[in-house]
Amino acid sequence: MTSVPDHIEKGDGDVILFLHGVGGGAYSWMPQINSFSMRYRAVAWNMPGYGKSLLEGGMTFPGLAKSLLSLLDDQGWDRVHLVGHSMGGMVAQEFAVDHQDRLLSLTLSATSPAFGRPDGDFQKKFVAARLEPLENGLTMANLAQELVDTMMSEKSDPNGRQLAFDCMADVPAETYRAAVQCIVTFEQRANLPNIQVPALVLAGEHDSNAPAAMMEKMGSKIPGCRYVCLAGLGHLANLEDPQIFDAALSEFIVNASVA
DSSP states (O other): OOOOOOEEEEOOSSEEEEEOOTTOOGGGGHHHHHHHTTTSEEEEEOOTTSTTOOOOSOOOHHHHHHHHHHHHHHHTOSOEEEEEETHHHHHHHHHHHHOGGGEEEEEEESOOSBOOOTTSHHHHHHHHHHHHHHHTTOOHHHHHHHHHHHHSOTTOOHHHHHHHHHHHHTSOHHHHHHHHHHHTTOBOGGGGGGOOSOEEEEEETTOSSSOHHHHHHHHHTSTTOEEEEETTOOTTHHHHOHHHHHHHHHHHHHHHHHO
């Protein structure tokens, strides 16, 4: 039996469900929880291993999709607007393989449809580089100090920068290791043409983790997908400039709701 993941929520109406990335958590979506709850039921989960959500039997994308389904079923949410950031966007794509009937719309932010071969040289170097600080005895707070600035634009909202740091520093080291090792296994490029729900791809102009050109190409593979590049922003656009991020997402969801 899959444990139901922990989540936070605010507001009433159609559900917008936010999925965080490797260094995030439910609270990394607080600007969106506060703004979208004025019109919707705004929800953010803690992926298994994060917050109070249990990680059982290791971390895999099929397992994460199963956990997401258990949350929808437990809460009685028939269909949701699903918004996934970075690794959360990968979970959203994995979920869309078999459960498009549970989606009102799909938004993929700062993510990718694949990470290549988990045993490839690039992937091995990625895992080693991300985990080396922990292997050398540093803490997640040390790691956050090193990584957050590289993912955000120079003009980021100071409150968003602090929230990004706090969320990453709070991630258990063993969860971070599991997520980094999991992310390099992702591959769903072949499923992009099968996505039939209203879709939005959101890229940050200066995002080096999920480059805008790559995301635009990904969006071109999804039928009818809308692509938006957020000028001047990086990998954590929802925290760097919540107003710009929320405006793009809100316009899409309003149109998807009446489509």
